[in-house]
Amino acid sequence: MKERCEPLELKIYKSLSSRMDLIPKDKNHFDNLLKGYEGEKRFDDWINASESDGILLNDLLFETNNTFYQIDSLYVAPHTIYLFEVKNYSGDFFIEGEKWYSSSRLEIKSPILQLKRNESLFRRLLQENKFSFSVEAYVVFINHEFHLYQAPPTLPIIYPSQLNRYAEKFNKNAIASNGVYPKLAEKLLSLHVNESPYSRLPEYRYEEVRKGIVCGKCGKLNLSLYKKTLLLCSDCNETEIYKEAVLRCVNEFKLLFPDKKITADQIDDWCGNIKNKRSIQRILRENFVRVGHGKTTNYTDVQ
Ligand SMILES: [Zn+2]
Structure with a gap:
């Protein structure tokens, strides 16, 4: 139901x-x-x-x-x-x-x-x-x-x-x-009709929204790397495993920008360059399907 x-x-x-x-x-x-x-x-x-x-x-x-x-x-x-x-x-x-x-x-x-x-x-x-x-x-x-x-x-x-x-x-x-x-x-x-033509979304562009990982608890953008694999929120002191936070952030990216390709560079930028591109690459490889090679490499959901 x-x-x-x-x-x-x-x-x-x-x-x-x-x-x-x-x-x-x-x-x-x-x-x-x-x-x-x-x-x-x-x-x-x-x-x-x-x-x-x-x-x-x-x-x-x-x-x-x-x-x-x-x-x-x-x-x-x-x-x-x-x-x-x-x-x-x-x-x-x-x-x-x-x-x-x-x-x-x-x-x-x-x-x-x-x-x-x-x-x-x-x-x-x-x-x-x-x-x-x-x-x-x-x-x-x-x-x-x-x-x-x-x-x-x-x-x-x-x-x-x-x-x-x-x-x-x-x-x-x-x-x-x-x-x-x-x-x-x-x-x-x-x-039931699936997509609501009523959605009244504010205008937003990728270049204009703030980058970084949003704290899952308080919603602020003040996370920083702590002990290599953890992120710490300087607003509410919540910690989250880096990998899980990145995946949450990728989901948010997909929701806001469904037409943009998921690449390591893109996600590194979206997460506010919080650690490094290699770590993002590893997370994407483990959780998504890789499409293309070299410069055109991007990632999609498992079919
Ligand atoms: Zn917080």
Whole structure:
């Protein structure tokens, strides 16, 4: 099934935030991605703890009617599909009419409108694929520090204080299983579009990002060689085996620059010339497949 893994966009942002100064707009987007991901993990824990028989599908991107839309979570239970928008908001919010505001009166996007839009597109997707399942859609506020004022009780919202009761409801509804729903889950998974056209990445060029090995613990770029095979972070005192740190750094390079070739010179430069080219060469030879000879030598993943 589709397990949740750290979104590519978030991984890239994490790496870039260590290697360049993000402009406030990008920094803000990065913070939101991070917070959203934490909320989604918390949501997974909640739904898994409900111990019902449903199948959880995460981070889905569908296309219906030439429109792409992202669904945080679908919970396919024997008779009902639950569609969830997961929000990790904390603090006080209030509603006026259809508009949503933070406590500082800043208008925010209405999660309900987003939910309604996704729900109607998703219902259409089910119709097109001739599945007649009932759909229930909710915005789930997963953070216990969240409070919403002036909300009518009819809104499709699950508040933090209601999480346990809803978990019980899923459990009860799941009793008489009809056997069709795993097929439906499989079908939905096959309709998921893989690459998100939504990724909003900041612009970056190889020449402009800071080189060096990012500390795996604190994310700073202050590692230096210590006792030949170890790296030491002068910010948090963490040590890491040189070889493992280089491999981590190669993965980061592949993620940020998928079109660039992996060569010893390139990786030595990317790691901030922290030791020497020969040691990089040895690590690449041991962990990748060598292609070409002499000056054209480069390395790719094992096929
Ligand atoms: Zn560190």
